[in-house]
Amino acid sequence: MAIIKCPECNQEISDKAPVCPSCGVPIAGHVVTCPQCGYTYFNNNTECPHCHHKTGVESAAGSVQLAESENEQKTSRSNNNRTVIAVVVLIVLVLGGVLYAFYRNAQGDKEEAAYEYALSSNDPQVLQNYLDTYTDAPEAHRDSISAHLEYFAQLDRDWTNVVVSGSKSDFERYIEQHPNSPFCQIAQHKIDSIDWSKADATNTIEAVQLYLEQHPDGEHFDEANDKLKALNANTVSPEDKILIGAVFDGVFKSMNNRDEEGLMNSFNPLIGKFLGKTNATRSDVATFLHKIYKNDVASMTWMSLEDYKITKKEVGDQQYEYTVAFSALQKVEHTDNSSIETRFRFNAKVNPDGRITELNMTKILE
Numbered sequence: 001m002a003i004i005k006c007p008e009c010n011q012e013i014s015d016k017a018p019v020c021p022s023c024g025v026p027i028a029g030h031v032v033t034c035p036q037c038g039y040t041y042f043n044n045n046t047e048c049p050h051c052h053h054k055t056g057v058e059s060a061a062g063s064v065q066l067a068e069s070e071n072e073q074k075t076s077r078s079n080n081n082r083t084v085i086a087v088v089v090l091i092v093l094v095l096g097g098v099l100y101a102f103y104r105n106a107q108g109d110k111e112e113a114a115y116e117y118a119l120s121s122n123d124p125q126v127l128q129n130y131l132d133t134y135t136d137a138p139e140a141h142r143d144s145i146s147a148h149l150e151y152f153a154q155l156d157r158d159w160t161n162v163v164v165s166g167s168k169s170d171f172e173r174y175i176e177q178h179p180n181s182p183f184c185q186i187a188q189h190k191i192d193s194i195d196w197s198k199a200d201a202t203n204t205i206e207a208v209q210l211y212l213e214q215h216p217d218g219e220h221f222d223e224a225n226d227k228l229k230a231l232n233a234n235t236v237s238p239e240d241k242i243l244i245g246a247v248f249d250g251v252f253k254s255m256n257n258r259d260e261e262g263l264m265n266s267f268n269p270l271i272g273k274f275l276g277k278t279n280a281t282r283s284d285v286a287t288f289l290h291k292i293y294k295n296d297v298a299s300m301t302w303m304s305l306e307d308y309k310i311t312k313k314e315v316g317d318q319q320y321e322y323t324v325a326f327s328a329l330q331k332v333e334h335t336d337n338s339s340i341e342t343r344f345r346f347n348a349k350v351n352p353d354g355r356i357t358e359l360n361m362t363k364i365l366e
Helices: 056-120 122-135 140-166 168-177 182-201 205-214 221-234 240-258 260-264 282-294
Strands: 003-005 011-015 031-033 040-042 272-273 277-281 297-304 311-315 317-335 339-350 355-365
Touching: 040 056, 056 122, 056 140, 122 140, 122 339, 140 168, 168 182, 182 205, 182 221, 205 221, 221 311, 240 260, 240 297, 240 311, 240 317, 240 339, 272 282, 277 282, 317 355
Parallel strands: 272 355
Antiparallel strands: 003 011, 031 040, 272 277, 297 317, 311 317, 317 339, 339 355
């Protein structure tokens, strides 16, 4: 761009101005500059009005060529700009597509991980969080999680019904139907408590032993063992009765057979009381056997009447001393063929080894 003087009004203007702002004549593309004197004139003149240099045609042609060149440059620059813009837009689109693909892949991986975690969880809140977070997750995933959530909801409903019932059979049925339920451990605890409460209230050896058999790892196992020991210390079991019966059956068998050694072995070496004598020994027992077999006795039979009354006391760890009261019948055959029957009341004590530590007998008058 150059500053020229308007050929019409001689005001300074730009050679690129469409018209002269002062007089309004056309300028751009309508004027040429004389190469000889530098005067500007309209390109329809064949020579310079100032120096008469004939340059009109060349100048006009030059101006036209210059204008065309400038237009071509503008067009070229415009085309170049469009190309650059198109390339930039293309790059942006490609980069955007790549980034979006990475984003979608990352989101997909994140959703897959969240889905697998939720599916393996037993926490309904985790499942619900998945559904709330991944609203656009694959339908199969959402259906699977929804079904899982409904399963836990059903577990909750069933568990509530069982708790309201409080029945042992209902707790057992719940565990059978829902072995993987998070409430199974609580159900086991409830069953354990129910069984122990029943055993404790029944307060028998059989009831406590049943609890221990059913719950070898029960929460009340130690308590049950302590109670069983206490019951055993105060409860005469069938085994205890068999033991006591065997002890006195042995005594009477030895007396019937005049078996001195067998009779002495039924007694403890140190006898607290024996037929009124304190601190007796086995020798005293042998002396008693000799006394009852008088010269006129042909035979003698002793037999228990099996009316044992037994109490027991713990004297060591699961070691018991028994206090026994019972009746026995003595039948004596004399050498003159006469016989006599006499009833006696026995009071005795038997130690944990099954040996007699005290024995007294009283004749029952009829």
